[in-house]
Amino acid sequence: MEIHEALYTTRMMRRLRPDPIPLDTQARILDAAVRAPNGGNTQRWHFVAVDDRELIREFARLFREARALEYEKFRTGQGPMVTPAPGADPAAHAETMRRIKGSGDYLADHFDEVPLLLFVFAIDDLGGANIYPAIWSVLLAARAEGVGGVMTMVLNNFRDRVNELLGVPIEEGWKMSAMLTLGYPRGKWAVAANRLPVHEVSSRNRWDAPFGLEVPRPLWPPHETAELPAAG
């Protein structure tokens, strides 16, 4: 797959088919992911692939409970999902949250059927900086295999139970960074167009100076690259 297609179309896919992901496909995904940059090349990461149906049912129960906690926080104006970027349209954010909740509800309701969970652990992930390149590589490599998924954090509400269920050697310093659900999507891949354009989130030389070029629409597929207006 051409790299830009992967970059533009790797969306969070929450509606997944139950079909298993073959082991060699899983191996290709993880083999790509462990090429990711990491500070000092210490590679203090560990990936636990879960395909045991009973365990997945247990995690499904935890996931639903954890999600209810997160949405309760959201409802009462707390947590990371509440506040859009400064200056962003609150109505647009509310609409985004409504959509995320819709597909998240589907994932929660069908979690028992998810073919593969991938728990990602790290020692001192530097606030995520040391593990997110690898996590993003998992999702990009999965995209190349036609496998989709979503990275989730909600199980952090039940860290101890997760560690217990997976037998994590926490005394060595391992901490869960994220849990990914993976499977073959029911829907179609599409360009992530619901993002503020480059010129609205970038500047040049100074925070409040224009970036220099307006990018009113995604630059991929390439036929859409013609005639970019210069910023005024």
Ligand SMILES: Cc1cc2nc3c(=O)[nH]c(=O)nc-3n(C[C@H](O)[C@H](O)[C@H](O)COP(=O)(O)O)c2cc1C
């Ligand atoms: C740090 C982080 C945590 C996330 N946690 C969740 C989560 O718990 N549940 C979920 O459904 N999506 C989660 N997501 C996915 C975001 O909701 C998703 O990236 C965003 O809505 C954009 O979706 P799109 O890439 O499909 O356009 C998370 C993403 C990141 C980067």
